[in-house]
Amino acid sequence: MKLSSYAAALSAGALLCLSAPGLAQTPAAKPAQNAPPIKIGVLTDLSGVVADATGKGSVEAARIAAEEAGGSVLGRHIEVIAADHQHKPDIGASIARKWYDVDGVDVIVDLPNSSVALAVQNIARAKKKIVMFSSAGTTALSQAQCSPYGVQWTYTTYALARGTASAVVKTGQKSWFILASDYAFGKQLAKDTSDVVKANGGKVLGTIYHPLNASDFSSFLLQAQGSKAQIIALANAGGDTINAIKQAAEFGIGKGGQKLAAMLLMITDVHSLGLKTAQGTYLTTPSYWDANDGTRAFTKKFEARVGKPPTFLQAGVYGSVRHYLQAVKAAGSDDADKVMAEMRKLPIDDPFSSHAHLRPDGLVVRDMLLAQVKTPEQSTRPWDYYHIVATIPGKDLVWPLADSTCPLVKHDGK
Known part of the structure; x- marks a missing residue:
């Protein structure tokens, strides 16, 4: 299904698989024939009030991060799927459960709408699965309702x-x-x-x-x-x-x-x-597309797909997926506890993140x-x-x- 079909296909909460075709691979990184993919779920707003700032752009940002990683990690394809939560916590929670339990999603990212984000945080905590919030700003995510598996990546209110x-x-x-x-x-x-x-x-x-x-x-x-x-x-x-x-x-x-x-x-x-x-x-x-050579280089790729520069929410999706994939490689595993440990240790080095590090409460501190x-x-x-x-x-x-x-x-x- 093409990205232009998002709104119609996902208005009822349907899911979309966006495995990126033609991803570059090296012989050493060639995926094992029967290895399950590393799955990234972009839970976003594809048709609502912040679709312009997240939505399709968030999905493309995740795809770019996957492509820059070579299309695979630990000999496993990187696969991106997406869904529209429609700003309804029950719909977002239902999608998250299915992704984690049935579809084998390893990490959920983006999550505009703090009410939806809090609902998904509760599910991720219970299932010991990773969730990374680029677009949700409520401080509850890294305060009273924090999780060992939750990362508030981009900003807070x-x-x-x-x-x-x-x-x-x-x-x-x-x-x-x-x-x-x-x-x-x-x-x-x-x-x-x-x-x-x-x-x-x-x-x-x-x-x-x-x-x-x-x-x-x-x-x-x-x-x-x-x-x-x-x-x-x-x-x-x-x-x-x-x-x-x-x-x-x-x-x-x-x-x-x-x-x-x-x-x-x-x-x-x-x-x-x-x-x-x-x-x-x-x-x-938190970031600006024209801040430095690195942000401008990413924006050139992003604009070719989306037609405009990234918002700081979309840039946050890119950075969070990039850091997650680096941590999976460093951990040598997709085990959530091992990956979280590596995410806390590894430097955050994407061009949109200045002097950034991940705290014990799951909050990324950044200039x-x-x-x-x-x-x-x-x-x-x-x-x-x-x-x-x-x-x-x-x-x-x-x-x-x-x-x-x-x-x-x-x-x-x-």
């Missing part, structure tokens, strides 16, 4: 809030109103944003929640506008962020002196909005970028959207291990 909210508050814009999506991710991002605002001397005048994949933000924006807050923070993602920003412009919120702060903004969101609308917006991003969306005049070529203001050290974007609620962490913080 805590990191995004500390990066963006602290920077904006320090400019003197201290009164905030938070508009958040009504599920685990939005609620956690709203809480983290509120905590950071208050810790930096600001105040939150109100918080309101909207349903996922909302089409009409008018009543929510009117409440935010009526609060007279200097900053209206958007603690949502994908199409919800885009629609909220567009409708805020229609309401003339910017002309009234209030400003928007998007707590999670993708490069695809900026593209949809256009630089004229998005210009000047501050954001925190991130404080960026500002360019004006139309500043952009010199397609997708040249970000001015990198500063690099934020990873240690400033995570909670101390001594304060962790993860049962895997000793109370002395070691």
Whole structure:
């Protein structure tokens, strides 16, 4: 089945096998005739609110990582399969069970939607199977609900809030109103944003929640506008962020002196909005396609398949699959405990990960970028959207291990 057939084929939760044809092999790495494949399951959003930022691009990112590994590891083919969880925890959990129990999936990756991610984390823990979260940001994954087999690879709501909210508050814009999506991710991002605002001397005048994949933000924006807050923070993602920003412009919120702060903004969101609308917006991003020679080289491969640069979520899928395959090779086994041990020991070396390492609680600590969306005049070529203001050290974007609620962490913080 071709990738263009995703949405129709997977709308009912059907599964798609994406074994990459023609993968390069060396004689030493030639797969044994009857050896089962190393299977990677990309559990993602192929047709919903964040499909543009994950979806097909996440699957292709996993495929590129598999191809760069030579198409096989330990004499076994690498096979990529994918499914659409439809943002429903029960559907995501059902797919994960089948993948682990019936289809022989070794690792599940991506998982946009924190509620789905938490459901799958519980299943992976019970079955002693590995799951790596590129697109789920709730801190619960590496805090109270952490797992010996779970890796929060790309970002947390805590990191995004500390990066963006602290920077904006320090400019003197201290009164905030938070508009958040009504599920685990939005609620956690709203809480983290509120905590950071208050810790930096600001105040939150109100918080309101909207349903996922909302089409009409008018009543929510009117409440935010009526609060007279200097900053209206958007603690949502994908199409919800885009629609909220567009409708805020229609309401003339910017002309009234209030400003928007998007707590999670993708490069695809900026593209949809256009630089004229998005210009000047501050954001925190774990990676950027134009950051270095390595990110640009990956982007060239990715664009040839997807038609645009990767979001930081899709780049995270690439990095997580790459690291997993390196760990399988180092362990000489696909045994989950052995592979997890190697993932904790091996350096994280993909071009999108700066000064990154995996902690005992399953959280990858990485430097991130404080960026500002360019004006139309500043952009010199397609997708040249970000001015990198500063690099934020990873240690400033995570909670101390001594304060962790993860049962895997000793109370002395070691």
